[in-house]
Amino acid sequence: MSVPDESEASAATPLLAPVEGVPPVLDTAAEISAAAALLVAGTGPLAVDAERASGFRYSARAYLIQLRRAGAGTFLIDPIPVTDALAPLAEAINGLEWVLHSADQDLPGLAELGLRPARLFDTELGGRLAGFERVGLAAMVERLLGRALRKGHGAADWSTRPLPADWLNYAALDVELLLELRDAVAAALDEQGKSDWAAQEFEYIRTLDPPAPKAERWRRTSGIHTLRRTRQLAVVRELWTTRDALARARDVAPARILPDVAIIAAATAEPKSIAQLRTLPVFGGPRQRRYSREWLAAIERGRTLPDSELPPLTQPFDGPPPVNRWERRDPAAAGRLTRARAAMGELSAEHTIPVENLLAPDLVRRLCWDGLPDYDAAEPSAVDGFLKSGGARPWQRELAVPRLAVALRPVG
DSSP, rough: OOOOOOOGGGOOOEEOOOOTOOOEESSSHHHHHHHHHHHSEEEEEEEEEEEEBTTTTTSSSSSEEEEEEEEEEEEEEETTTGGEEEEEEEEHHHHHEESSSSHHHHHHHHHHTTOOOOOEEEEEHHHTTTOOSSOSSSHHHHHHEEEEEEEOOOSTTTTTSOOOOHHHHHHHHHHHSSHHHHHHHHHHHHTTTHHHHHHHHHHHHHHOOOOOOOTTTTOTTGGGGGGGOOHHHHHHHHHHHHHHHHHHHHHHHHHHHSSSHHHHHHHHHHOOSHHHHHHHHTTTTTHHTTTHHHHHHHHHHHOOOOOOGOOOOOOOOOSSOOGGGGHHHHHHHHHHHHHHHHHHHHHHHTTTTOOOOSHHHHHHHHHHSSOOOOOOTHHHHHHHHHHHHHTOHHHHHHHHHHHHHHHOOOOO
């Protein structure tokens, strides 16, 4: 298969609605069982997509599931009313190959519902490995299939009920051409000799454990870099923790409870009364006023915390320090990283694969900082062992180890 160049793609034919029409939303146990039977009778892989309510809800749960299989058609499922009735669906589809676009976004929420694929094909990741510059669903459908998808509701609040008709049309279109896209991406990977690499990546994503919660997530509060006192950081931590608990209890996105800018303003001003608190931006609004006592109590906890319990100004490093400090702290490590990055850049150009897909940049940094006991030798077996322990797949190690082993050795 010859893949059309992005700059030479002809005008795409618009696809404004599913060819078979927008199917009804299924939200009863009987409808789920009937859909499962139809899916079992279908053939081939299963196109899967899920819509969440990111930015609106605290949870990452799926609020709509879209499925399509040859011989069965398209199904739109509202899992919220039938969370306890999805066993027939799981039995019907969990043994199939699933086709998703950006699978890592949807698999965790689907797994919460007992839906897990036996095999996986990720069209977005496949596009990256095939060297496509634009890997969004609409861009890839246009390039490989010559169709223009109607888009526009991906960032909507999918917890809304009832779901508007144009949203459902958008949702159905997300799986309308996904099976055809899978075949086109698979052909491109096969033509480039990358099918086995892709299979290893898909399996890695399919079996990946959920990420562990990041430590001290409150330090990611936007604007925290403007604060210069540990006492202010303590106030941020208390407000952030209070907000997170309220957001979790209400299943509302934290920023909708209290935006980061308000937390930073309160940490800077340190109000000592509700009246003072309500003069600050946002805190005087009707949605925040109801929690004035909780906000003030959080501020007071941070303001009166013993000095011995104050958080440090900077978060302790879990791994290498920021790269801009390497030259001063360890010039030899800085040199290793420069050479390793150059080697990975060369590999990226040779194989037309983004450097971050060749090897996780954090893994390269850890390798260069203190990953080996002896950099003078930098034996390939030692490099391979380190990368393997960090989760690098066989195809990645096969490409990267010879180049990195040379790059890690001292110059001169």
